[in-house]
Amino acid sequence: MSGPFELNSGFFPGELASMALGPWSNVSRSESGLVSFSSAADEDATVEAPHWCVDLDGDLSQALAMLEAGDRSLLDTETRLVQISDRFDRTIEIARTSEAGQVSFSSEVLPDSESRLLDDWNDAFAPARHGEATENIPRAAAKSRWSEMAASARSAIEAVWRLVSQHSWVDTRLRGRLVASTFMTVSGDTRLTVGPQLTAETAFLHRRSFSLAVRTRDAWARLLTSVLQISARIARVAAVPHSFVTALPIVWKFARNVLAEIDTLRQLSRQHQT
Secondary structure (H helix, E strand, C coil): CCCCEEEECCCCCHHHHCCCCCCCEEECHHHCCCCCCCHHHCHHHHCCCCEEEEEECCCHHHHHHHHHHHHHHHHHHHHHHHHHHHHHHHHHHHHHHHHCCCCCCCHHHCCHHHHHHHHHHHHHHHHHHCCCCCCCCCCHHHHHHHHHHHHHHHHHHHHHHHHHCCCEEEEEEECCEEEEEEEECCCCCEEEEECCCCCHHHHHHHHHHHHHHHHHHHHHHHHHHHHHHHHHHHHHHHCCCCHHHHHHHHHHHHHHHHHHHHHHHHHHHHHHHC
């Protein structure tokens, strides 16, 4: 494994492969040899389902510390998810007041995510509002970049939908040996299969692993919901054609950039510590 937490979905496009929520590393099905020990004899083994794998090292206290670190990582993600909508709205308000001549504003004073959002917003929406185009499609100089953004966003959103709308496996391993495996349906029904080394302590570890996987799946669902809701809100107020289609890749890119700030801050923290 590349780390203690792996999400093996088998259908993440390249962009999502590097866009992990919480502590999880996204891998393709061919990269991971981790298959539930019950799958060979279980009818659900034929189900194409995301596979959440937690492989813990050391003794029980070390394993618990790894899970606690995973919880903190996911909490960072959940905090950023809450910020996406408000940060987007504040940035677009800046763009609108600047266009109306009410304030002169430089994107250089904004965080990088907001600065990129302003660039994308102006490329996509300013031409249509100023009569430079009959439809809400970016001008020729930016059309190719916007088309790539749209294709990337569409592929990513479809993959996230598949992730949150399918059954899932959650496996917990301790020192490479499977402790327990839970099969979870979309509706939340579960079936637990336990390994020979299950004890009260290792059962607690699996319960923590399962909770972390469920929270992360919920975080993906909240990300998808937030992107769609913001795009729909823009479509209602933009008063130009194709607003939702144009907004969707812009909102997705902004959300992705906001979440990427977590890794940037962690790298800076590690550099500071060294």
